[in-house]
Amino acid sequence: MSRPALPLSLGVQLGTLVACAFLFWCFRRWLDRKARNPRGLPLPPGPKGLPVVGNLFQLPQKDPWLEYDRLNREYGDLVYLEAVGQPILILGSLERANEILERKSSKYSNRPVLPALEMIDVAWSFSLFQYGPELRHYRKTFHQYFNANVISRYQPILDEEVTAFLRKLHKSPELFLDHTRDLFGYAIMRIAYGFDDPEVNRGLLHDGETMLKAFVEVSLPGRYLVNDIPILRHVPAWFPGAGFKARFAELAQVSQRMHIDSFERVKKNLENGRRSVHPSMAADLVDKMPNEDNPARSKYNEVAQDVCAVAYAAGADTMISTLFALFLALAMHPEVQEKAQKELESVIGSGRLPTLNDQKSLPYISAIVKEISRWHTVAPIGLPHVTAEDDEYNGYFIPKGTYVMANSWAILHDPNVYDAPEKFNPDRFMKDGALDPTVRDPGVAVFGYGRRVCPGRWLSDSTLFLVTASFLSVYNVYPPKDDSGNSIPLKIEVAPALVSTPLPFKCNIRLRSSQHAHLF
Template identity: 40%
Template sequence: MPFGTDFDFTNMNVAVCIAALVSYGALYAWKARNSTKTLPHPPGPPGFPLIGNLADLPSQPAWIAYLKMGEKYNSDIIRLNVLGSNIIILNSAEAITDLLEKRSQNYSDRNEMVMLNELCGMGWGTAFLRYNNFWKDQRRAFQQDFHPEGVKRFRPIEEEETYLFLEKLLKRPEDFMDHLRHMAGAAILKIAYGIEIQPENDPFLYTAERATEAISATTNAGSYLVDVLPFLKYVPAWFPGAGFQREARVWKRYAMKMLHEPFEMVKHQVEIGVAPDCVAGSLLETMVKGAKDTGYMESVARGALASMYVAGADTTVSALGSFILAMVLYPEVQQKAQAEIDQCCSGRLPTFADYNSLTYCHAILREALRWNPVVPLAVPHRCSTDDFYKGCYIPKDSLLVGNTWAMLHDEAAYPDPLIFNPDRFIKDGRLNPEVRDPTVSAFGYGRRICAGRHMAYESMWFNIASILAVFNLAKAKDEHGVEITPSEEYIMGFLCYPQPFKCDIRPRSSELQALLEATRDNISSQT
């Protein structure tokens, strides 16, 4: 699709192509003449006049293509110049740490992200905001409830939604990915807004899922040409080649509903004194009420709350989907985890009281986040001032992309990285501090690290422990009784998910099934 994802320059509408290049050519030539030409840039493909490395932007999986590009140029930092925009890929933990972590003051900004923020209406998203006071205020809103101790307040909700999820696995195990998606969305919407969503076809959940589609489609650097040539945002939707405008119009409708509808509902509940215990009610009372500029602070709260779903729902689904795939492919890992759970939780299901005891479940979660990262390429960081690194010049406004996949598949840190092996994180029965923790990179970098990471991690750990306590996960069989081995292929995008696969999910015993039902009934009677 012109100007869309997996952009193919040779297929771009000719009229728009000529207009874009003619309009941009003079500016690009001027920038080239006036740049600091004597300073060495990071290595990369030579490119072509005017368009630079536009033709070198890889299709999915881009993270592997960038890693190979780095190997070709014998560098862990490579450069692409796309129509004058400087894109720098960081392919190692050292480069990512040195720049995005240690120099975070200079690398915490974002690019304008015209397609996502302006055209799709997602400019309120905490992860995509420019590094300014509005972003800082949103981070403060997150930190009010999502610091390591604060997230413990939400454990009862996570437990309740997990047990509902397990019940659905009992009834319709073949729909496990749909159940995961419903569980993750239900937990976050209840935590953020106090919303009890419907068992099926919930309108709030549908709106949020449609809005987050825009993020997966548009966020990787170079996905849409309008992010490189911002003037294209003025091209009318009817113009040949402007399909991106029509896509954005659909996504924006859901983005606005996601931002406003649940917030207005809680705001009204607060006004009449019937608001449930939730983050929205807390922010309205502590940040908005009594603020010098209530309108501004309310917009901060709106954006932070809607961002909670963006930050947590799809990432949880991806990571737990990878976990289930791994258990099917590596039954010995599953058996080892179940032995630990049985020893620790004899006669009951795991609880958060077992958080520090079920070490192997932590190792499985770390490996799931490492094996197939939820976000293989980090959201691009923007350089605020000129910089130098390893003798290379990094101009102001460059976009730096952390290749998380490359970092988490570094053979020096993780031998046999394509193999799912939680034991790599274990030493003498404990988590080995000498092995790099994948959560350090799985949730982003520097000052832009995910503010909801503590709750997300706890929720995923509890789901892993609970699933393994109750169920056996194995390869499905065809009509002839032959095992079906999943392909290990993924749906590629900014967020990645396992391709749909079949597996056999059934209770480990009738006693454990009865225990699940009794535990669920006990929780229901208390809520």
Template identity: 40%
Template sequence: MATLLNPSPSPWLLLVGLVVVFSIFVRAYSTRSRTSLPLPPGPPPLPFLGNVLDFPKKHLGPEFHALSQKYGDVVSLKVLGRSVILVDTYEAACELLEKRSANYSHRPHLVMVDMTELDWIFVFQNYGPHWRKYRRALQQAFVSEAITRYFPVQLQTTRDLLRALLATPANFSAHIKFSFAATILRIVYGLDVTPGDEAYYTLVERLATVTNDIATPGQFLVEAFPSLQRLPAWFPGARFKRVAAAWRAESISIRDQLYASAKDAMGSRGVNESIITRLTDDGAEETLVRDVTATIYSSGADTTNAAVHAFVLAMAMYPDVQRKAQAELDRVVGPDRLPDFTDRAHLPYVSALVKEVLRWHVIAPVGGAHRSAADDEFRGFHIPSGALVIPNLWAMSRDPTHYPDPERLDPERFLLNGQLNPDVRDPTTFVFGFGRRICPGRIFAESSLFITCASILHALDVSAPLDASGALRTLEMKAASLAVAHPEPFECRIVARSPHMAELVRSND
């Protein structure tokens, strides 16, 4: 029995043991060699907490940039045991997220996404076969040749917007929100809504709010301490569980309600051509159609309306820029019609203004966080597997090398001899993201911004409100500290440029 409990080792067993020990040693040595490189520089971490206190609570773009000015354009933070890599420059972002996109196309795992079951939203999906299938569907909806199919709807809703702004200019914010909800609703679902019907916009606004809160770093403590999920919902500090339960029910209800409304319209009132009809005709599975269309509706309407709010505020703050754009429109379009998409190639100043608005107020200041799939080396530094890589789009938009006096709105920085200058970095190369995670709807978004901005400029004057003494009040850009940075509410005056233009707007139905 003793022999069975303590057998003498055989030569073969000793040999196997030596091989195993040697393999472990080689693996440990090679791992140590791979990871002997230092992490990128950053503030020294505290025991256990790491760099939690260095992580911004709001205004992520400027505060991340402040860290980069001290430590370099690639900064490393340790947040509760997890590496966070801040990328402050366009060049570094391209090197990592474009040239090495196979390693940096993943998304971080978010506990709140699991708890709300929002992984059906494309921006939260991890890179892989499922993501690629959804990506193909989105690309088919927004390839260049498909964009022209949307022009009639965009023109119609833009001219509806002009009439609404002329009728009740004080409600400009609500009119802008409704306009883009109506545009996306028609293009995506084939549904038409009448002015004043806020039901569908309320749906998209709620879904966008939930998505923005979850996507904004530092919003929920459970992301840092996943074990908090085990707390009962009534426990102090577990409010996130009640929030997640409510958001899960609400977001699924919104998604399914939009899809059901479109299917009902297709069956009872005839079919308006739309993204949902084309996906259905192409044989896409119902789950994909439902999820992709809700993703487009929530993200498209929300981000574009934020950009147009920034444009209106910019025109109230920079009347000289507005006058130059209007002078170009007067020369090209003339007094007897409104702009259309064929004018775009002949309006370089207006096109430059759209680019400058996208740069001046970056809608997503830090973009979506990427995740490294494997260990990597960059400029002699180690980027570990699983690290969160955050591109600071705000900082890229403020690079004085490419954009002198970056806080000033100046469309002429993109012009040379009256034409768009290809040697100036186009902000659309970074504001829509990088690599395989670049926004698939970026061409559509640009066309929507162009026709909206050109139409408002041609027909209307935007100015700052007056104070009690009749002087123009000073306005400034202030934005919410969320993943999508909407300008904070502001006031402005909007009037027709002339009685003739007012009549032109009213007659273009």
């Protein structure tokens, strides 16, 4: 039965009440900011907005990094926008990102307080914490399991999953996108939780992908009005325009299943004597958990389950996206495959697969990993930093609470730094047969900035190196062919999201020779 329509007078009263509350809120914000800027410093340059809503309708919903790059070219590498009173600052160069997010990190390391993120119940993700002791504690706990010195402990898991990946490609190469998801998803599940059951891992991986997509979607400025007008979170679900509330409630259930149920399963397995063959993050944290009568146990358990969930929610998706792009780039550039395979044969021969110990001896493979990270910037914008207090920068007033976003895509496609940046060219990182240290490493922008730099960067680099080297040791990848046998040109097209993932595409993957099959 449909809900009866509201009496007209009641609907008008509710609408008027919401509108008045909104206008009063905007007025208070304007007065407050004026009082905090007694010297009358100008705001940074940017496009002129409309009354009240500002630049709300100018905020790009698709490929925002391209529109922000256009604005940076028009107004300079510091662009100011405002959406319903919310200030936004776009940094269009590495110099600006370093000056503001690195050197002034004490003021620029907070995160947005977004009602939409609270409503989908992802407050457990420490990437959203405000900067302070709690965030440092979470990052320290996470760092224990993902710093450069401990990645080697995961070599057996990575070797097994890479070998399984190569076998799946041999059996059904047309499903390479699915096999890529399995490779990274299963590897991170085993590292985080020790789960070996493919069905369990597949379900958890789906939950992780769902929440990560939701996470980045609701964080996008201008996407959900509730982030700009927080009072909207309190309107009833039947109120016009409040349809987001039902979807957010469903996502909150997925979040609960993802970050609590998975960790509880590990605890139950250990209680029943079921321990995975290889060490896992969750099992180690459970082993070190304080006794039940210890008052610190509750907080310890909370931190443990949260950092494990962050590992699997954020760890797999970015690597999956990067490898999708790598397949595409390699299919478009057979000369890169040939050069990489010559290096592999000269260094390790044809009798085994590469290992992480070979990384320093395979500079061209490392150059491929650097170039795919630059060419396909997996997080072109990333989550905003937020100013913890009012600031003055180069004669401009930067209000407290400003969302500050570095355009990593623009930084990694700067023609003044990278010649012909639109081209996939690993040789840009090489000189005299070795990596050229004078070329800007993409890692300065790929993994974030300042006190918010990604703590999982070493696992990401190591895993992508191992997969790239192993794949090229065994396979070649080619563009697809039409019915006449002609190659179909490929180009990169990405889905509209903050985590940039290539749209599905086809390619042909074939063994280099029948002799290479013995390697897996």
